[in-house]
Amino acid sequence: MTLLSGHIFKGGNWWLVACFQLLSFFVQAQGDPLPSWNNSAVKESIIRFVSAVTNGQSSGYVPPEDRIATFDNDGTLWAEKPVIQELFVVFRINQLVAKTPALRNKQPYKAVLEKNRAYLKAMGRNGLLDLMNITHTGMTETDFREAVRLFFDNARHPVLGVPIAQLVYQPQLELLEYLKNNQFKIYICSGGTVEFIRAISWKYYGIPPEQVIGSTFHYAYVDSARVNDIMLLKGLYQLNDQKEKPVNIQYFIGKRPILACGNIGGGGDISMLRFCQGSQYPSLQLLVHHDDDEREFAYEEDDNESLNNAHRYGWGVISMKNDWQHIFVDAVP
């Protein structure tokens, strides 16, 4: 081969050299698993990590069955200004008022319809839970699924004016695909309620519904002459946020993730990343930083808790501004 190459490249066969260089360029371009990521330190750390855990000769090798990754959803896989599930609450209030017009003048329906933020804010935590109960419970799982389907078929972002599917981050889709191609099993681990996310997890992210962990209401199984279904009941059964994320990962998976990705915003993912970091295997922690006011939104935490933890524990911080070439999904499913 050396002889042959020598023969080809000697004697001024410049067009052959050019062809080989072009070919090499295309192979490299094809070979980049994260084309919407800039070639920065965080991208490099991801590729280095995945290469190490999948290399049977590496001391950091992790068997495929233990390649668990957990991703937060709001602000990590899609935009969270406003939280999409809040738009669903408004959609459901409109549905309920359409069915029972008298509700229009009753609270909290009235405040939601009139976008009375002061009233809604004054309701406090219990008032918000009431609003969730009204819009998410008191029906069968089948009926709820249908309501969610209708919502996603029609809803648009109130500011950006695009369908919800358009709010998914393209670089993250590439990361999910890259991990799947390397035999990672990926779970969403979100503060949103589980049925809501399950409705779109496969279509938007290629993640099966059974790999979604979320907050849940109380359920009851009803088997009667008329109904054979799960009833969604009032009251949160599990709130999947902060320290409850590791707890629910243990309930649902029983294995620690070796890669966990959340975002800076409400401090909700710190415990999930710390739990990941306690793995017996090498592990990678990532936090999306919303620092791109031009292409998306810019916001931080008042107390900087997520960023402080990132610095303290050596987590990767993904700057949307500097690390992502594109923000939103190229092709809507």
Place this chain on the structure above:
Amino acid sequence: MTLLSGHIFKGGNWWLVACFQLLSFFVQAQGDPLPSWNNSAVKESIIRFVSAVTNGQSSGYVPPEDRIATFDNDGTLWAEKPVIQELFVVFRINQLVAKTPALRNKQPYKAVLEKNRAYLKAMGRNGLLDLMNITHTGMTETDFREAVRLFFDNARHPVLGVPIAQLVYQPQLELLEYLKNNQFKIYICSGGTVEFIRAISWKYYGIPPEQVIGSTFHYAYVDSARVNDIMLLKGLYQLNDQKEKPVNIQYFIGKRPILACGNIGGGGDISMLRFCQGSQYPSLQLLVHHDDDEREFAYEEDDNESLNNAHRYGWGVISMKNDWQHIFVDAVP
């Protein structure tokens, strides 16, 4: 080919015919996915069902992602006389007494060590829950996992004298394998606690730990200078039995099983089978009937509720005596 075949089989080439028949026999034998099952109606119904849901031309076709199967564990995948987790309670009591000998004279340790059934029975439900708390909680998930590993490495069935791995039903292993080969995703859905089953789900059944749904205690995530782990706390968080089985299937999977298999004994699987039967797809419900006093055990329910439901709703009843050629696993993992 017809001409050739005609040529070969004509003219008294009886030895060639015999060879072909022998070959055909081996092919058929190799092709039987359930060799430890007798060729009975229930085996036929299983094969007919799997053939229909996997046949793209069939009206009963089910896409792979919706081929969910749920299996009870105790009495369905392995023997339940006594319930294996009860043996673990005894093992843990011995562990605790070895560490703190003074406990030997304290209740309920004393009653367990002396096998004082009258005392244990008189403790009632709360007493039993106390015993579970003492033996299953107050430690990290990592330490619990180690205790379970030690138990399974050493425990033997008190009557049959065999290792626990030997109590798995061979025909069910073949059924699990058959379903997996037909792209079913199989979950264990058991009244046993989830960490206990997860310790052996892959080794004994080829089912990944994250596909085990069970009862659970309360958990808390602790992240301190000394500990980064899930603490197992006192008190049941979810009891996965009867009507809670569909509820937890909804929490964990968010899809109805199209095949559900339980056993006759405590009526614990009726709701899971009814939930399965409410699927939008064709579905199959199976109940293992312990009617083989010679090779295993024979027991029924006082009120016959499982059998009555089987008759009412057309569920398949697996007679261990008549439908299974072998009972226990051929080769211990």
